[in-house]
Amino acid sequence: MNKYEIIVVGGGPAGMMAAYFAAKEGKKVALLEKKESCGKKILLTGKGRCNITNNRSWEEFKLHIHPDSGFFKNSFYHFSNEALVKFLEAAGLEIEVQRGERIFPASQKSADVRDTLLNELKKMPNIDLLPNSEVMSVDLVEGGTFVANVMNDSGLIKCEPYFSDKLILCTGGLSYPATGSSGDGYRIAKSFRHNIVETTPSLTALKPSPYNFFLVGVTLKNVALNLVIEGNVVQSEQGELSFTSGGIEGALGFRVSRKAVKALLKGSKVGLVIDLKPGLTISQLKDRITRDTLGGKKVDLKKYLQKLMPRQVVDPFIAMNPDISISNLPIKLKNWKFDIKGYVGYERCVVTAGGVDLGEVSRKTLESKIVPGLYFAGEILDLDGDTGGYNLQIAFSTGALAGYSAAIAM
Numbered sequence: 554m555n556k557y558e559i560i561v562v563g564g565g566p567a568g569m570m571a572a573y574f575a576a577k578e579g580k581k582v583a584l585l586e587k588k589e590s591c592g593k594k595i596l597l598t599g600k601g602r603c604n605i606t607n608n609r610s611w612e613e614f615k616l617h618i619h620p621d622s623g624f625f626k627n628s629f630y631h632f633s634n635e636a637l638v639k640f641l642e643a644a645g646l647e648i649e650v651q652r653g654e655r656i657f658p659a660s661q662k663s664a665d666v667r668d669t670l671l672n673e674l675k676k677m678p679n680i681d682l683l684p685n686s687e688v689m690s691v692d693l694v695e696g697g698t699f700v701a702n703v704m705n706d707s708g709l710i711k712c713e714p715y716f717s718d719k720l721i722l723c724t725g726g727l728s729y730p731a732t733g734s735s736g737d738g739y740r741i742a743k744s745f746r747h748n749i750v751e752t753t754p755s756l757t758a759l760k761p762s763p764y765n766f767f768l769v770g771v772t773l774k775n776v777a778l779n780l781v782i783e784g785n786v787v788q789s790e791q792g793e794l795s796f797t798s799g800g801i802e803g804a805l806g807f808r809v810s811r812k813a814v815k816a817l818l819k820g821s822k823v824g825l826v827i828d829l830k831p832g833l834t835i836s837q838l839k840d841r842i843t844r845d846t847l848g849g850k851k852v853d854l855k856k857y858l859q860k861l862m863p864r865q866v867v868d869p870f871i872a873m874n875p876d877i878s879i880s881n882l883p884i885k886l887k888n889w890k891f892d893i894k895g896y897v898g899y900e901r902c903v904v905t906a907g908g909v910d911l912g913e914v915s916r917k918t919l920e921s922k923i924v925p926g927l928y929f930a931g932e933i934l935d936l937d938g939d940t941g942g943y944n945l946q947i948a949f950s951t952g953a954l955a956g957y958s959a960a961i962a963m
């Protein structure tokens with residue numbers, strides 16, 4: 554009989570941490586993973602480099618956690634960014650801090666992060682790592698035993714039951730379903746009467762309409778991006794953005810996408826305004842342009858624009874601003890407007906906003922307030938972060954806390 558003290562469902566970063574810390578407390582643990590290997594999504598992170606976490610202190614870190622950083626605080630203090638780095642270094646992974654306090658493996662290879670975690674799990678004799686094991690449903694039977702009904706590669710057509718005293722759901726959200734996260738955990742949580750806060754794609758490309766496809770492939774550095782909802786600027790960010798086949802993304806596009814997607818879903822009018830010269834005021838720009846163009850005399854506008862923006866941007870910029878002239882150039886440079894009519898969905902967004910309602914989960918232990926013995930960790934929870942390593946830290950910290958709390962509660 555497949556009997557364990559703790560079953561962890563889902564072998565992403567949250568599930569791997571949960572299994573490790575439950576086993577560290579001496580419990581017999583099964584880690585059930587639907588795909589052929591654990592941590593498939595980790596391989597994609599940070600464009601293959603894996604932005605593991607962010608080095609900032611809690612006071613700054615919390616500003617990047619949504620919708621309730623207070624809920625996450627216990628998990629963070631239980632297993633912080635510092636603790637994570639120590640853990641990975643002790644396991645043999647070299648770490649590097651980069652711009653924006655983002656932490657990466659020194660090798661710049663996300664596979665090294667995944668392999669380090671897997672090696673640590675394999676060192677624990679009391680963890681059964683069970684890939685190709687898809688949990689189809691979970692029951693709670695008399696005496697408080699969980700039964701995970703698993704479709705595995707044993708050759709059986711019907712599900713095989715796995716029994717446990719505690720069960721930790723770490724099945725992720727809905728983004729990049731090819732990595733295994735296809736929302737199964739929400740269904741299982743609902744079967745235990747948990748409320749799922751409406752999910753939306755987040756950290757995703759925003760689609761301008763009309764979209765000038767000549768911009769695709771361009772990255773703009775040191776620009777500002779303003780998110781405008783119903784005519785009001787609701788968020789302003791400075792840094793780098795990219796135009797891709799999906800739309801406007803990159804660090805800036807992602808940062809405003811959370812609010813933008815929610816506004817679009819409500820039917821609000823959404824726009825993005827790029828300020829190509831955020832370091833200069835309109836009057837400073839005016840002075841500079843007057844100086845550069847000798848008061849606008851005999852200037853070839855197109856040639857001049859090539860000095861102010863990447864060459865590939867000039868034609869689309871002129872096409873989108875047909876009334877452009879030397880006199881209105883300062884205003885145009887600081888107000889390049891895009892109407893946003895859509896966004897890229899779960900198939901290619903970085904993270905899912907929404908999920909298991911935090912009001913129904915203990916922030917101290919991550920145990921369900923509805924079903925004793927059931928725990929949640931990672932993206933399945935209604936917690937998400939900005940880009941910069943915050944989402945993986947959510948997964949690592951909540952995974953560590955859920956594994957530990959489930960183990961010591963026995």
Ligand SMILES: Cc1cc2nc3c(=O)[nH]c(=O)nc-3n(C[C@H](O)[C@H](O)[C@H](O)COP(=O)(O)OP(=O)(O)OC[C@H]3O[C@@H](n4cnc5c(N)ncnc54)[C@H](O)[C@@H]3O)c2cc1C
Nearest residue numbers: 563565566567587598599604688725733931932942944945
């Ligand atoms: C392209 C991309 C780049 C990213 N880059 C970064 C980055 O650099 N830094 C950062 O902080 N965050 C990044 N993220 C976000 C981060 O990867 C996720 O937030 C994090 O992986 C969530 O961890 P998780 O363990 O909760 O869920 P997941 O990583 O999604 O893992 C869930 C696991 O559960 C398994 N599972 C699902 N259903 C079942 C079932 N029924 N039975 C058994 N197993 C099941 C899945 O197969 C999967 O292995 C990125 C995400 C994407 C998509």
